[in-house]
Amino acid sequence: MDKEEKVTEFIDKIRARVGTVVVGQDQVVERLLIALFTSGHILLQGMPGLAKTLLVNALGKAIHLDFSRVQFTVDLLPADILGSEILDQSSATFTTRKGPVFTNLLLADEINRAAPKVQGALLEAMQERKVTLGDETYRLPVPFLVIATQNPIEQSGTFELPEAQLDRFMLCHRLDYPDVQEEEEILKRNLGLGIQKEGQGAVANTEFDIVSDEPVGGPEDLTNAIDHTHRVHVSEVFIKHVVELVGRTRTHPSIELGGSPRAGIALIKGARARAMIHGRNYAIPDDLFALAEDVLLHRIRLNYEALADGLTAANILNEIIREMG
Numbered sequence: 001m002d003k004e005e006k007v008t009e010f011i012d013k014i015r016a017r018v019g020t021v022v023v024g025q026d027q028v029v030e031r032l033l034i035a036l037f038t039s040g041h042i043l044l045q046g047m048p049g050l051a052k053t054l055l056v057n058a059l060g061k062a063i064h065l066d067f068s069r070v071q072f073t074v075d076l077l078p079a080d081i082l083g084s085e086i087l088d089q090s091s092a093t094f095t096t097r098k099g100p101v102f103t104n105l106l107l108a109d110e111i112n113r114a115a116p117k118v119q120g121a122l123l124e125a126m127q128e129r130k131v132t133l134g135d136e137t138y139r140l141p142v143p144f145l146v147i148a149t150q151n152p153i154e155q156s157g158t159f160e161l162p163e164a165q166l167d168r169f170m171l172c173h174r175l176d177y178p179d180v181q182e183e184e185e186i187l188k189r190n191l192g193l194g195i196q197k198e199g200q201g202a203v204a205n206t207e208f209d210i211v212s213d214e215p216v217g218g219p220e221d222l223t224n225a226i227d228h229t230h231r232v233h234v235s236e237v238f239i240k241h242v243v244e245l246v247g248r249t250r251t252h253p254s255i256e257l258g259g260s261p262r263a264g265i266a267l268i269k270g271a272r273a274r275a276m277i278h279g280r281n282y283a284i285p286d287d288l289f290a291l292a293e294d295v296l297l298h299r300i301r302l303n304y305e306a307l308a309d310g311l312t313a314a315n316i317l318n319e320i321i322r323e324m325g
Contacts (some may be wrong), residue, residue: 004281006221007228011277013216017062021207022051023189024182031173031294032059032147034273036222037229040170040266041126041146043111043298050175052149054207056107063222064215065104066141072114078121085134096133101125104141108148112161119165122146126168143222163257163301170266171291172298225276232272233282241288241324242267248320249296254306255316259299266295289321 011033018029028044032055035042044052053069060067070081083099100106101122111119125131129140148169150161166172178186193205242264250258271287278287293314300313 003224003228007225007276008279010217010221010225014059014062017212017216018055018058021058021211022055023185024178025051025055025175028055028173028175029059030274030277031171032056033277034270034291035147035171036063036143036145037226037273037276038170038269039143039145039226040269041148041168043148043150043166043169043172044175045150045172046175047151047177050177051207052175053107053109054211056105056147057208058211060105061211061213062216064218065143067105067107068100068103069107069109070100071109072111072118074113074115076114076118078118081118081121082125082131083133094134096136096138098133098138099131101131102138102140104143104145106144106146108146110151111148112150116162119161123165123168126165143226163299166298167260167262169298171270171294173294229273229276231281232275234268234272235282238271238283238285238288239268241285242271245288245292245320245324246296248324249300249317252316252320254302254311255300255313256303257299257301259296263295263299267291270295292321293317 085094246259246264270291271283274287275283
């Protein structure tokens with residue numbers, strides 16, 4: 001079996017493993033793999049109860065990666081994420097306590113419930129993959145991926161993420177509710193979870209209890225997938241399409257803030273990974289347009305006139321894509 005076949009088998013096994021505990025959400029799994037294979041970060045936006053935490057947990061165990069979860073709240077401090085230096089009074093020296101950011105997969109749950117100061121504490125870690133505590137700078141583990149979840153901005157008790165931090169996320173994927181058949185399957189599976197007996201008591205199992213700890217692959221498999229992603233061919237024509245698409249978001253009369261060069265980089269990286277996941281060694285326009293919303297929507301800000309007319313960023317982006325098509 002050559003390397004390409006091994007990578008394909010590895011991806012199929014990950015999908016199958018996640019599918020044993022999460023119903024549907026195939027597109028979300030694909031986006032998570034794209035972020036993982038390109039060393040990007042991803043923001044998942046959707047209402048509570050859509051299995052976001054379960055999905056990340058299952059992915060981490062399938063690849064045997066360290067996994068940490070931080071529940072963001074309004075009283076959270078930067079030290080609660082990054083760590084801190086603690087004074088040992090007996091020896092009058094400082095010891096370093098590393099925070100949950102020192103992991104492979106960091107789930108920042110409901111990131112928009114924390115104050116902007118705490119959100120900003122992730123910027124250095126996300127961009128430079130290092131953390132400064134006191135006078136020392138520490139490298140984060142490899143790979144390092146931030147998977148943040150966000151409730152809709154209009155909910156009470158939330159803080160909108162600043163543009164500088166949103167731009168650090170390679171992808172922002174919006175989750176929908178499952179369809180009727182998927183929701184029926186979710187309920188049927190939940191009925192069959194059973195119970196755990198401990199001593200003289202018992203407790204009902206949850207989906208987290210059935211996530212297998214046995215990985216389907218190891219660091220070598222992940223390294224091969226990342227290496228294979230970077231071998232996917234991107235043509236000069238494809239690059240021109242990316243530049244044109246991002247450029248149109250800057251010149252459209254309804255858009256006040258368009259995509260940055262980082263958006264173009266994210267489109268090319270994402271297209272490479274998507275092509276590889278779909279069994280191709282070259283990127284095609286379908287990869288570009290499939291990822292356009294996830295890469296660009298969170299980087300676009302409409303002007304006052306467009307908002308007053310009831311337009312949305314999705315409306316404008318779809319219009320731009322139709323014009324290019």
